[in-house]
Amino acid sequence: MDFTTAYILLPTAKILAVFIVVLLTVLFLTYAERKVIAFMQVRLGPMRVGPWGLLQPIADGLKLFLKEDIIPLKADKLVYWIAPTIAIVPAFLSFLVVPWGSETTLFGLAKTPIPAVISDLNIGILYILAISSIGIYGILLGGWASNSKYPLLGGLRSAAQMVSYEVPLTLALVGPVMMANTLSTRGIVEAQKGMWFVVPQILAFLVYIACAVAETNRAPYDLPEAETELVAGFHTEYSGMKFAFFYLAEYANMIVVSSIATICFLGGWLPIPGLSFLPIPSFVWFALKVGIFLFGYLWIRATYPRYRYDQLMQIGWKFFIPVTLINIFITAFFLLK
Amino acid sequence: MFKREIVELNMGPQHPSTHGVLRLKLKLDGETIVDLEPEIGYLHRGVEKLAENFNYLQALTLTDRLDYIAAVSNNLGYIETLEKLGGVEVPKKAQYFRVLLTELNRIASHLLWLATHALDIGAMTVFLYAFREREMILDMFEMYTGGRLLTTTFRYGGLKEDIPEGFDKKVKEFIKIFPSRMEDYEDLLTENRIWKKRTINVGVISAEDAINLGLSGPILRGSGVPYDIRKVEPYEAYGEFDWEVAVEEGCDTYARYKVRLKEMRESLKIVEQALEGMPEGDFRAKVPKTLKLPKGEVYHSIEAPKGELGYYLISDGKGTGPYRLKVRGPSFVNLQGLKPMCKGHMVADVVAIIGTLDVVLGEIDR
Numbered sequence: 181m182d183f184t185t186a187y188i189l190l191p192t193a194k195i196l197a198v199f200i201v202v203l204l205t206v207l208f209l210t211y212a213e214r215k216v217i218a219f220m221q222v223r224l225g226p227m228r229v230g231p232w233g234l235l236q237p238i239a240d241g242l243k244l245f246l247k248e249d250i251i252p253l254k255a256d257k258l259v260y261w262i263a264p265t266i267a268i269v270p271a272f273l274s275f276l277v278v279p280w281g282s283e284t285t286l287f288g289l290a291k292t293p294i295p296a297v298i299s300d301l302n303i304g305i306l307y308i309l310a311i312s313s314i315g316i317y318g319i320l321l322g323g324w325a326s327n328s329k330y331p332l333l334g335g336l337r338s339a340a341q342m343v344s345y346e347v348p349l350t351l352a353l354v355g356p357v358m359m360a361n362t363l364s365t366r367g368i369v370e371a372q373k374g375m376w377f378v379v380p381q382i383l384a385f386l387v388y389i390a391c392a393v394a395e396t397n398r399a400p401y402d403l404p405e406a407e408t409e410l411v412a413g414f415h416t417e418y419s420g421m422k423f424a425f426f427y428l429a430e431y432a433n434m435i436v437v438s439s440i441a442t443i444c445f446l447g448g449w450l451p452i453p454g455l456s457f458l459p460i461p462s463f464v465w466f467a468l469k470v471g472i473f474l475f476g477y478l479w480i481r482a483t484y485p486r487y488r489y490d491q492l493m494q495i496g497w498k499f500f501i502p503v504t505l506i507n508i509f510i511t512a513f514f515l516l517k
Numbered sequence: 518m519f520k521r522e523i524v525e526l527n528m529g530p531q532h533p534s535t536h537g538v539l540r541l542k543l544k545l546d547g548e549t550i551v552d553l554e555p556e557i558g559y560l561h562r563g564v565e566k567l568a569e570n571f572n573y574l575q576a577l578t579l580t581d582r583l584d585y586i587a588a589v590s591n592n593l594g595y596i597e598t599l600e601k602l603g604g605v606e607v608p609k610k611a612q613y614f615r616v617l618l619t620e621l622n623r624i625a626s627h628l629l630w631l632a633t634h635a636l637d638i639g640a641m642t643v644f645l646y647a648f649r650e651r652e653m654i655l656d657m658f659e660m661y662t663g664g665r666l667l668t669t670t671f672r673y674g675g676l677k678e679d680i681p682e683g684f685d686k687k688v689k690e691f692i693k694i695f696p697s698r699m700e701d702y703e704d705l706l707t708e709n710r711i712w713k714k715r716t717i718n719v720g721v722i723s724a725e726d727a728i729n730l731g732l733s734g735p736i737l738r739g740s741g742v743p744y745d746i747r748k749v750e751p752y753e754a755y756g757e758f759d760w761e762v763a764v765e766e767g768c769d770t771y772a773r774y775k776v777r778l779k780e781m782r783e784s785l786k787i788v789e790q791a792l793e794g795m796p797e798g799d800f801r802a803k804v805p806k807t808l809k810l811p812k813g814e815v816y817h818s819i820e821a822p823k824g825e826l827g828y829y830l831i832s833d834g835k836g837t838g839p840y841r842l843k844v845r846g847p848s849f850v851n852l853q854g855l856k857p858m859c860k861g862h863m864v865a866d867v868v869a870i871i872g873t874l875d876v877v878l879g880e881i882d883r
Contacts (some may be wrong), residue, residue, distance in 0.1 A: 192736060221645040329526050333548065333864065399639060400711055403865075411533060411863075485711045486639025488865045 267318025
């Protein structure tokens with residue numbers, strides 16, 4: 181491989197491929213959400229645009245693109261403008277280290293198979309956690325800069341919620357990292373060839389799922405944008421593409437946390453034990469597992485009422501954090517002996 | 518070091534969960550409610566004044582528009598007030614059918630309450646499930662009255678017309694389906710940890726306070742007072758049916774939730790009995806075409822889905838319409854409970870408490 185292919189052509193191709201796939205997934209995740217919840221609630225969901233409403237996300241995108249961009253008179257213009265960007269960029273940056281398969285030739289572009297990940301950083305998990313923390317600033321600043329009371333309350337809630345749920349989320353991931361003895365996302369998946377970490381790390385897995393829902397502001401932890409309380413929470417004053425950015429960021433984050441769950445607990449792209457003889461490409465396994473998590477998200481939303489702000493903090497600090505700490509000790513004990 | 522400031526927040530009249538055009542002025546310390554003041558009047562149409570210019574039958578249509586979720590109950594209260602002053606004996610068949618329709622209306626009203634209450638707390642699915650069943654009841658109303666929401670159901674001395682053919686079949690179908698659907702709601706909510714956390718010890722009001730404020734209906738019964746006008750002063754044929762008053766001791770939102778769920782079950786029992794025991798005979802007493810009432814004053818109250826609904830009517834004996842009609846609406850009085858219930862709670866609880874009060878602004882503003 182010459183220099184151009186290795187350092188310019190291949191990375192660009194990978195980035196483009198991942199970006200397009202993620203963007204399309206995000207778009208159709210909004211469609212899937214509406215459809216899945218609709219079926220759970222004995223209704224049809226979008227049916228008008230295209231067959232079975234399949235073109236609905238595209239129509240939505242177009243509509244948001246053409247909408248008037250309203251900036252409140254008393255808003256802090258610069259921060260108001262920059263907040264959606266801060267929300268969405270980290271969401272997409274996280275995919276840098278998400279391995280979607282074992283090896284790929286990128287449709288024949290590479291002569292020898294290369295790792296199916298944009299960049300196999302040796303601090304992959306740490307990188308994702310760091311980057312996703314930045315996304316919180318988008319929501320916080322967006323709520324603050326609108327200079328309006330409902331967004332302010334939403335912003336405050338999200339600051340408290342996301343900061344406190346970041347802690348158990350990170351602690352829950354320490355277990356798998358200890359067992360794999362590496363922070364690299366590929367390394368963690370390869371360490372699960374014998375047994376998926378969901379079995380020894382079941383505690384961490386459950387805590388992780390709960391915290392991931394909170395981290396992405398989804399029901400039943402959707403307090404920052406609790407529709408029936410705060411109208412629309414932090415993005416009440418946003419319209420047009422800026423609103424769309426927040427929306428896309430939320431869904432992209434859902435995919436990110438589902439991917440991390442798949443990587444750290446469900447063996448990433450590895451086939452289900454005992455089914456490895458099936459001629460299924462590794463990226464399909466990966467997509468399948470991520471899909472299960474995403475479906476879970478929608479299912480939860482259709483089932484549960486919403487927590488109250490103080491109750492949410494209580495569970496976070498008084499339950500999840502102790503549980504994850506205990507889990508770390510147990511893991512360490514078994515690794516030491 | 519830091520200055521504490523009280524934030525004033527306007528909730529409504531355009532807000533997703535103030536159930537219409539209720540406006541609340543909240544004073545917040547962080548997210549905790551320090552003080553709260555409900556502002557009403559955004560839906561005022563002058564129903565009571567309008568009634569003075571209408572004749573008795575026309576004024577009936579105004580009562581539809583009070584609590585538009587429970588129009589049948591409103592009609593019943595008004596018509597009974599007229600009958601009380603006029604001294605008319607209503608045939609048994611009409612009485613049974615009135616009870617049947619009113620109880621169906623109670624179920625519909627409670628279903629709407631359940632739907633919106635659950636939606637306010639974030640349980641979206643219950644909302645759509647409850648609306649599905651409410652649709653069946655509205656279809657029955659449409660079959661009999663032609664209207665789904667504003668029914669103008671009964672007439673002085675009985676019913677407007679005989680029970681239509683096939684009506685009993687529809688009711689029977691509903692009686693068959695509804696209990697299993699009730700279980701669906703309960704599966705989703707009753708033992709749900711989050712639901713319990715959001716409702717238990719939220720919006721507590723003691724029996725004493727509730728009585729002093731004049732609260733009635735499920736809110737009073739949720740505080741442990743077994744007061745139901747249908748049992749205390751039976752009107753129509755209520756005395757002939759076998760049913761229980763739903764009472765809970767919890768005094769909180771969860772207790773009121775349980776009371777209303779039980780009431781739906783009891784209402785269904787009454788509907789079943791009324792349908793089975795439906796007597797033969799006239800559907801209306803012999804009354805003159807143009808209604809004229811003797812001079813006098815009368816107050817009559819019934820147990821509407823939301824509480825005690827009373828009409829105070831003055832007739833001067835000359836005109837063909839009310840001289841003065843005063844409505845004692847349950848929602849209006851129950852709204853007084855909002856402030857004591859909300860104090861010290863958080864913004865999210867206000868939404869739950871408005872839901873549990875089950876107010877309809879059409880009746881508050883009149």
